[in-house]
Amino acid sequence: MAFSHLLELENVETHLRLRDGTIKAVDGVSLTVDAGETLGIVGESGSGKSMTALSIMRLLPRSGRIVGGKVCFKDRVLTDLSEDEMEEIRGTEIAMIFQDPMTSLNPVFRTGWQVGEPLRIHRHMRSRASIAAAVDLFEKVGIPEPRRRVKQFPHMFSGGMRQRAMIAMGLTTSPSLLIADEPTTALDVTIQAQILDLLRTLNRDYGTATILITHNLGVVAGMCDRVIVMYAGRIVEQGRTDDVFAHPEHPYTWSLLHSIPRLDADEHRPLRPIEGVPPDMLNLPPGCKFQPRCPFAVARCAAQEPELLQVREQLARCWVTQAGTRLDG
């Protein structure tokens, strides 16, 4: 079976079984990523964006299980692979970078040794050769004095350098898909810009498709071809970044865009925070999950959950916009 996309998720459902009940952390998510493309996934904490990424990698926590749908990558169905086959794909075809560079490197090993680990796992390289490869990789990701740096321990690296080292580790085997789970959240703004710049360069130079998970809309605007907005485990809006930012078709996206300060806005326009609190995943409201906080909600929203349907340029899960109403931008 051949697939036209690099990565395709079909109706993936991931449940977390907790003591208090089962959480539908990922609820019927379908998405595609093409070769060389950058896809952004935004949403607040607990919206299921990280769980979507971990479902792709099949690295869910103990309590998590993919209960429905399938993940296809290249010509393989990842959700049907054995654990051994999956280990072969992790780190060769798909790599992942994590949020906290402070703890994402092992404190007792030299960074060069760690960056070379995928080569030792997958290419059965010897330590010396893998560290030599790490020197090259350090150079590629812009770590100065790579020869000296590979011999250092993680605590001797700054946060930005560690994240660069993590990216180097992800690139070791030239994967075709890189999943970056909030790669800049723990970094300060200037370093953030450098890391994003690096990701952009790598995407351009090596054609690595990237899934960028973030809660920072600015990052998405600068980086991503397409964007997916998630809320309560569901995709609520999906489309080309330009379209979604220019005229959001889901009130949640609209609210997000209106809650960030803009330099080019009217001087006295107040910021508009999103009312209410993030949803209780154990006790989701009936109907549209965003409806209790939605400034546009109509009677139907509380009764029946909308589907993710085409609304003008993009896909949105909203009765109001599906009926033709435009959210005032």
Next chain:
Amino acid sequence: MSNAPAIVAAGTPIRRRPIALLELAQRNRGVLVGLVFVGALFLIALVSPIISPHDPIATEPDNAYLPPLSPGHVLGTDELGRDQISRVLWGARVSLPVALVAVAVGLVGGGVLGLLSGYAGGLTDLLLMRVVDALLAFPALILAIALVAALGPSLRNAMIAIGIVAIPVYARLVRAVVLQLKQMEFVMATRSLGASPIRLIVRHLIPNLMNPILVQISLSAGFAILAEAVLSFLGLGAQPPTPDWGQMITTGRTFLPNDPWLAIVPGIAISITVYSFNLLGDSLRDALDPRLRS
């Protein structure tokens, strides 16, 4: 030790290597002294056949009950005229191997339990930890005595029993550190590189356990020596005529009113040995702890 100089200045880049003992010794006087003492003990055990002036089990009934500093017998002789210093030196050859074997049993048993429990979590963790709790519920020495009583009194069984008693300590320690490590993203990151769980545990987690384990080894070696002496004192460990410190105290006990050195000399040997291991363990803990918290 509290009088050791504060060694780890905040912010000083420190290599977190499991085997940097010599480096630590340079920074921490307690570690240095502990290492020298423990090293000396092992050396004595190694060369005792050469440096002992007499055969430790050769009896000289004519020279029985000689007090310390007698000519030819520096620490005197016992009730059968056996040379005390030779017996004490040879005693190290009994106590130290017992400590090593017991620690190895505890470390391997407890380490495996702790790793399994901490890494797997859930029901496995619950069940294994209840077993460990059950072992911990007994006072260590009482449990060791009970085990030897069940296995039959011999030095080998004493080693096993002391080792089993040490298992829960290692299991708890290893589990706690593994639980802490599991929170760190490098665990997930390593898995995301395609490392199997076994590779993750063996090559990435175990090296992180070295520091706390090193401390625990020194401390439990001290306990093992004491426990072995107690078991032998009670007749459950080394059997006569093996030159064993605990056993020497048992015999010497009878002659305490007139010839107290018969019990005091091996007692001092035990004290010095246990103190050395504890000093090493305590100082190692002090020297390594600031980094564990980072």
